[in-house]
Amino acid sequence: xxxxxxxxxxxxxxxLAATAAAVAFGVAGCGSSDSPSTAAPNPSETASMSAAAGVxxxxxxxxxxxxxxxxxxxxTLVNDGDTDVTxxxxxxxxxxxxxxxxxxxxxxxVMQQKQGGIVVKAHSSTTLQPGGEHxxxxxxxxxxxxxDELTFTLxxxxxxxxxxxxxxxxxxxxxxxxxxxxxxMPGGSATPGMSMSPAS
Numbered sequence: 001x002x003x004x005x006x007x008x009x010x011x012x013x014x015x016l017a018a019t020a021a022a023v024a025f026g027v028a029g030c031g032s033s034d035s036p037s038t039a040a041p042n043p044s045e046t047a048s049m050s051a052a053a054g055v056x057x058x059x060x061x062x063x064x065x066x067x068x069x070x071x072x073x074x075x076t077l078v079n080d081g082d083t084d085v086t087x088x089x090x091x092x093x094x095x096x097x098x099x100x101x102x103x104x105x106x107x108x109x110v111m112q113q114k115q116g117g118i119v120v121k122a123h124s125s126t127t128l129q130p131g132g133e134h135x136x137x138x139x140x141x142x143x144x145x146x147x148d149e150l151t152f153t154l155x156x157x158x159x160x161x162x163x164x165x166x167x168x169x170x171x172x173x174x175x176x177x178x179x180x181x182x183x184x185m186p187g188g189s190a191t192p193g194m195s196m197s198p199a200s
Contacts (some may be wrong), residue, residue: 055085055156056120061166063137064130065146072100073135073152073166074128079120086157088117090135092150100136111136117157130171146170 061075073092079085090097099114109131118133120126128134135152137144144150148168155161 055079055081055154055160055162058162058164059125061152061164063144063148063150063166063168064171065144065148065168066137066140067143068140071137071140071144072130073137073150074130075164075166076125076127077118077120078125079122082122084119084121086117086119087154088157089155091153091155092137094142094144094150095137095140097152098136098138099133101133102131144168 057078057080059076059078061073063073064071073090077087087099090099099118100111101114102109102111104110114133118126118128126133146168149165150168151163151165153161153163
């Protein structure tokens with residue numbers, strides 16, 4: 001009789017231990033299946049990585065069509081990030097490139113290299129336009145015809161780069177010429193919307 005009682009009492013104890021082990025195993029299993037999803041980046045991290053990869057958004061990029069000499073590329077650089085970014089150089093396979101600006105000197109509008117690069121403030125935009133800051137193609141190796149697509153690479157102060165494509169458009173403007181040596185432009189004025197034509 002005592003032995004039977006002990007046997008009956010042992011059985012529930014064994015069942016209880018087995019149940020506890022199964023529960024512990026199930027919890028451990030859930031933990032391991034959750035770990036891969038925990039390691040994956042959340043949507044906000046992914047969005048910030050995508051933004052960082054692009055540095056800026058380039059809106060409405062275009063290039064002035066030209067047969068020879070110099071021409072320029074324009075557009076709007078939009079910075080949706082939390083810190084200012086600075087474009088320090090640009091490149092294209094059509095010609096050497098410089099970052100340029102237009103400024104008044106001795107009462108004349110002149111073109112010169114942009115010292116310190118082109119800054120795009122956080123949560124803001126910078127417009128590259130005729131008569132203002134622009135990407136200067138110094139000496140094109142082939143004609144840039146209307147409709148041509150040119151690829152540009154921007155390099156930023158932190159070493160990041162970004163590539164974009166711009167379409168060439170005919171644009172006569174006020175017929176000023178970007179002369180070599182950054183000389184004053186014939187017929188130049190302080191008009192912000194002043195345009196250009198290719199050097200002849």
